[in-house]
Amino acid sequence: MFQYIYRRILQFIPVFFGVTLILFFVTTILPGDPIRLRAGEKSMSPAVYEQLRHDYGFDRPWYAQYGHYLDSLAHGDFGTSITTGRPVRDIIVDTYPYTMKLAFAAIIIEVIVGVGVGVIAAVKRYTIWDVMATLSTSVLVALPVFWLGIMLQYIFGIWLKNLTGSQLYLPVSGASGGGFPSWVHLILPAITLASVSTAYAARIMRSQLLEVNGQDYIRTAHAKGLTPSAVLWKHALKNALIPVVTFVGLDLGAMLSGAVLTETVFNWPGIGFTIARAALSLDYPVVFGCTVIILFAVMLINLLVDVSYAFLDPRIRFGGGAGE
């Protein structure tokens, strides 16, 4: 087990080099000039232009820039934003905690609601509950996230506020302020971000549980006189959960990479919008720095998911061999 984790951590190294090398290479073939872009429609003084090109290393070949970047990273320096002159480390420290908060809140909703609804739909198969669950998850999967977000803003931020004379409502923007405790600001963005994935999780849960329920060992469990709930919780659910855990794990990784749409609609100060804006303004140091952080977060989550399989299914073993 530990050897497995150790080997997986070693795998971080080639992935890190691969991703950052590709990123650096791409910047060399992009035609735009980030320094020129900063001045926009007004021209920049030649002296300032040259100074900035030098400061950001654009006067050196890309491999020299890459070497310098690695050296700086090793010293904890993520570089400096081209558009704002801020240390990239500060930008990550400002935004990433909000991305993590939103991602974990959304995942909790996804797990509780998704698994719950999936189990109910499977257990109460072909009842009105099942039909409603199947129908609503289909609708939810098809809804554009930003539209759902805007609707929630309208209902809980504007309609409810007007209805109750400003006594009862939810904040629709930002992560603090308005006299609310900060966790209240999480409610609508987390629901929005979780919506589509929750619907998927419920559908996967339902179909997996139904499949497992048809297996021989479940029939055996019933035959030896276990109560239906014992069969469900002890035998069926544990096996049916593996694909759900895989899905949720991948999803958590995606959410930890930033949620551009949700962040934009709810003005959530996360890393997703920061990267999107940095990419548009060719702010390479910010793109690189954020990518490195996300890379490590996602690889860590993948590792945790893989390790969790062992607990769910004793047949999965780690270490060497063909069993992996």
Add this chain to the structure above:
Amino acid sequence: MHSSIKKSTVFLLALVVVTALAAAGCKPTTTTTSSGSTSTSTEPVKGGTLSYYIGEPAYIDPYNTQESEGTQVEQAVFDSLTEIDPLHPDVILPAAAETWTVNANATVWTFKLNPADKFQDGTPVTAKDFVYSWNRVANPKTINTATKKSDPSIISYHLAPVMGFDAVQAGKATEMSGIKAVDDLTFQVTLTRPFADFNYVVAHPALAPVPQKYVEAGVVYQGKTVAFGEMPVGNGPFKMSKPWSHNQSIDVVANGDYYGTKAMLDGVSFKIYKTPETAFTDFQAGNLDFTQIAEGQVKASLAKYGESADGYTVEPGKQALLGAENATYYLILNCKDKYLSNAKLRKAISLAVNRQTICDVVFEGTRQPADNIVPPGIAGYQAGAWTDSKYDIAAAKTALADAGYPGGKGLPTLKLSFNSDGAHQKIMTLVQADLKAIGINTTFDSADFATYLKQLDAGKHQIARLGWIADYPIMDNFIFPLFDSKSTDNKSAYNNAAVDAGILDARTAVDGAARIAKYQAVNTKIQADDPVAPLMFYRHHHVGSDRVHALVYSAQGLTDFASVWLTNGGK
């Protein structure tokens, strides 16, 4: 589709939370403010915090405040030497400088500072502070206060007229020879060339004084040192109450020690939004006092919130602003191009474009057709001064025939270049159809903005687009950069010795009325050559809440927060 389990679960969950919140007494607390009578008349009332939409600024440290976002904050916290009257661009008001004088040919400016002007830590603002601050803008080795690495000002060009600027930029000196502190309260500026509008330049927020001590050592906030760029200390009517909360808000409170007219408000909370759409939603939810109107909502907002009388001032019931901004959207017609060097062809192109249709179809009235390169908010603007800047298809056809291409015959397909973001493609589609109507065929040549700018710098374009936003509300700020033959912003490669001489002559005229008359004469000369085709003036599309009084959002896009007040002091 209404009875979905998932959706109702979500709805229920949220309702449960809401109810729990209310039950726990967790309902939003409103901040109450001190003082203020309960009068509902138009008598200004002190107190309250104005919440004001901005995007995340790039910088709020004056030396590099390039965009409107940072400038909003910066000019609340800092005062430059002078201030331009927000509603009357021909009036320059004293600010950090009480009085100023200029020599006969507009090359030596002497500013007498206000002795009562202090930084927010109580230190008096002296001429030495201006010397330090201006050199900081000019020097390409200037250090960023957060990274402690070099981070030059990309707007150092404001000081280009000052003697010694070129030497500092070239690294031959660290201080401009043209600025000096004659004594504590006398700041003298010598220019390389005459510039009679220089008292407008010094009003720019980037040229405000900064205290060297805090720039270099940082600012102590709650026992921790933060970089000056995160919590600047200024001399303006408001001061930072805490460091910049990135992507969230910047909060300032009234400066009790301010030397000028003290603010009516207790403070301003600049709330940072990612998009104007989100800000507008929050405005509708009652959480914002001033914002941009979201795309597609302009007409509805005018009806709902009432249109401001002058287009710039917010008062209850007259809250939506549509005043013209000091910015012009225009087509560059490259005078160096083989075909476009023909002035008659340029004239035909300018006359062929239906500007009203573009404003109506693409912009819902948030732009207005341009009849001049200089917009209406500038002193000296004359309606219709650019006689070819109008839609006249018959005249366009005649001009095209005069150019030697009757009905477009003999003219090859021309390139129409633009950056592919924003609404430019829609605009260019209409322009293309208009040109086609008189027989000029064009092809699109679009690129991302960064690439596009490089292409413009290379000068290989034929017809292209740009927008010009004035730094100062003066005619010179359009005419010199866009049309002087040596200006790097002259993307039309326009070269007219009479115009160059005319600009220099106007810059020498110390008398305001005479100067404006000279600029108008130069402008008339330029328009006869059609080096550009002005298309539209930008307009505000902003709205205030119904408790906001006397908020003037100028044509320059700046708000004078000191005069703003809230109904019942914001209670």
